[in-house]
Amino acid sequence: MDPLPSAKADQLMMSLVYQNLISNAIKYSSKKEAPSIHIGSQQVNGEVVYFVKDNGAGFDMNFYEKLFGVFQRLHSESEFEGTGIGLATVNRIVQRHGGRIWAEGKIDEGSVFYFTLGN
Known part of the structure; x- marks a missing residue:
């Protein structure tokens, strides 16, 4: 973990963002x-971009539009447990803070989730 710059944000909400992103990284890397x-x-261009990167299962970028939707899963329940609401929750929190979230992934090579927060 790198040192992170401080941000003007709700501490509880940001803990939920990191809890979801880190627990996903742990879950999807667990079979490595x-x-x-x-x-x-x-x-990046004068803006702080936070990220959580893993070398886990990754995902197919062809299904990117499903990634932040409620109850949308890119992996089967038998492969990885979950409810399908974690990334939707993260997306909503980041948006409420005036930021944006996006991700990059490659099957079996991992993923990285980026987000910004508004000023």
Whole structure:
């Protein structure tokens, strides 16, 4: 985990964002021999972009539009447990903070979830 810059945000809501993103990273990396999760941030065009990256199951970018929907799953329940509301919750919290969220993934190579917060 890299040191993260402070942000003007609701602490409880941000803990839910990280709880969901990190628990997903752990869950989807759990079947890897050497799971790896990286939590950090970067400056992009004067904006702080926070991220959670893993080397887990990843996802097919062809189904990206389903990623942040309620009860939308890209992996079967038998493969990975879950309710299908975690990323929808994260999306809603980030939007309420004036930010945006997006992700990149590759099947069997992992994923990275990025988000920003408004000023």
